[in-house]
Amino acid sequence: xxxxxxxxxxxxxxxxxxxxxxxxxxxxxxxxxxxxxxxxxxxxxxxxxxxxxxxxxxxxxxxxxxxxxxxxxxxxxxxxxxxxxxxxxxxxxxxxxxxxxxxxxxxxxxxxxxxxxxxxxxxxxxxxxxxxxxxxxxxxxxxxxxxxxxxxxxxxxxxxxxxxxxxxxxxxxxxxxxxxxxxxxxxxxxxxxxxxxxxxxxxxxxxxxxxxxxxxxxxxxxxxxxxxxx
Amino acid sequence: xxxxxxxxxxxxxxxxxxxxxxxxxxxxxxxxxxxxxxxxxxxxxxxxxxxxxxxxxxxxxxxxxxxxxxxxxxxxxxxxxxxxxxxxxxxxxxxxxxxxxxxxxxxxxxxxxxxxxxxxxxxxxxxxxxxxxxxxxxxxxxxxxxxxxxxxxxxxxxxxxxxxxxxxxxxxxxxxx
Numbered sequence: 001x002x003x004x005x006x007x008x009x010x011x012x013x014x015x016x017x018x019x020x021x022x023x024x025x026x027x028x029x030x031x032x033x034x035x036x037x038x039x040x041x042x043x044x045x046x047x048x049x050x051x052x053x054x055x056x057x058x059x060x061x062x063x064x065x066x067x068x069x070x071x072x073x074x075x076x077x078x079x080x081x082x083x084x085x086x087x088x089x090x091x092x093x094x095x096x097x098x099x100x101x102x103x104x105x106x107x108x109x110x111x112x113x114x115x116x117x118x119x120x121x122x123x124x125x126x127x128x129x130x131x132x133x134x135x136x137x138x139x140x141x142x143x144x145x146x147x148x149x150x151x152x153x154x155x156x157x158x159x160x161x162x163x164x165x166x167x168x169x170x171x172x173x174x175x176x177x178x179x180x181x182x183x184x185x186x187x188x189x190x191x192x193x194x195x196x197x198x199x200x201x202x203x204x205x206x207x208x209x210x211x212x213x214x215x216x217x218x219x220x221x222x223x224x225x226x227x228x229x230x
Numbered sequence: 231x232x233x234x235x236x237x238x239x240x241x242x243x244x245x246x247x248x249x250x251x252x253x254x255x256x257x258x259x260x261x262x263x264x265x266x267x268x269x270x271x272x273x274x275x276x277x278x279x280x281x282x283x284x285x286x287x288x289x290x291x292x293x294x295x296x297x298x299x300x301x302x303x304x305x306x307x308x309x310x311x312x313x314x315x316x317x318x319x320x321x322x323x324x325x326x327x328x329x330x331x332x333x334x335x336x337x338x339x340x341x342x343x344x345x346x347x348x349x350x351x352x353x354x355x356x357x358x359x360x361x362x363x364x365x366x367x368x369x370x371x372x373x374x375x376x377x378x379x380x381x382x383x384x385x386x387x388x389x390x391x392x393x394x395x396x397x398x399x400x401x402x403x404x405x406x407x
Contacts, residue, residue: 039284044392047250049285078339079322081315082249082285089319101320105312112284113308116292117301119278127274131404136277137370138403141377142396143280144358148378149385150251151350158343167341171348175255176355181263182255185345186245193341209336 027096028103034061035088035107040115042084044146047153049084057091064094084108160210163196231299232306238264239291239310244318246311248346250286254353257290266298276357281396287311373406 034056042048050073058069072094076086085105092104126132159165171185197209238260246253254276261267267275275297279289288311295307358378359371377399384390384398 041283043281043283043396048392075322076319077249078247078335079315079318080246080249081243081311081318082246082287084285085288085312085315086249086319089316090323093320093323098320101316105316108284109288109308109312112282112289113292113304115284116278116282116289117296117304119282120293120296123274123278134407135400135403136274137374137407138377138399138401139281139396140273140277140358141374141403142381142392142399143277144354144374144378145381145385145395146280146392147251147254147350147354147357148382151347151354154248154252154343154347154350158347164340164344167344168347168351171345172351172355175348175352179259181259182349182352183242183245183259185349186247186256186342189247189342189345190338191341192345193337193339195341197337197340209333209340 024096028099030061031092031096031100032103032107035092035104036111039084039108040111047083047150049087053084053087053091064091068094163200167192232302234264235295235299235303236306236310239295239307240314242291243311243314246287246314247342248349251353252346252349253287254290254357255349257294258356261294266294271297273357370407373403377402377406 038049038052038056042052054066054069054073057063058066064072072090073087076090077083079086085108088104088108089101092101094100096103123132123136127136155168159168167189171189174180175182175185193209242253242256242260246256258272261272262269275290275293279286279293282289288308291307291311292304295303295305297303299306358374380402381395381399384395385392
């Protein structure tokens, strides 16, 4: 932990000597390159990137220890924004400061940006083909399945008592019925936990704020990443 | 318009706890109220974002920006989506260990997690069956449901790669529709 902080400050303070400058430029380029290669091969959203990132950063290059990696990844999951982008920013910042974060984010964003723009313009040309339209309807089904799995993974980690179950149900029903801006739901969610726990404590009820660790089933790979769907 | 896109995605990026699919309802709300895209176009955007590699959140931002205002729009939206993450992550990094296990954080996430679960479930239902093509018991709905179940089975039971599922679903779509 501490050693990594030192590495970072060393790089920063010694930046003036040419050798150090070279090393720093090389690190920034390496960060860019690692994340450039992770982005285009991961399908199915940010979650799919996590094992790839772990392998590249801590197993292959040993830039960060496994423990720190776990810590970073779970923080990347709880911060707002896409998990993949957050993880890239965290790792980039830990290794190379602000410029490191920017290189890593540029690496993870640029290839997918290009692919998405290309796909979009190809699709715009072919959208009137009946076969393409039919394939698109099929893919629609696949994307629904991917979203359902994301919801299930999130629920597995989020819902463990009556309050959390009722909250999730109410949010779903309110969104389905009203045209309310979902951003407000997040804002309300930030307050809900605080209010409920205060009330519960007022009545002297037993309070736990997280699913107990021993309840988690660590046998399958997924539950090793309990917080990545937040 | 480009500035508008940027500001909107900065706003979404700031509150996009849950990343990926949790932010689809937020993006949809903004795209609809802004009159940027029709319901059909939005469904296409989410499908393409889901089948493209990389993070779904930034993919959707790129696509919407591109549709609404061309390449400039795509760049503005993507930057808008990324910028809050970058800034927040740097701030969190500075307070790294103090924030992580504080009681305050746990209290906030106690309420936030179920809300995000609700949001993702809503994204699935709304994206799945709210277009004008879908009424109860039409061939469209039935075909989509079959593909959803086959895809779920393949992903959960056989641990197939998402790309395999996407390609297979595309082929099933050509067969069905």
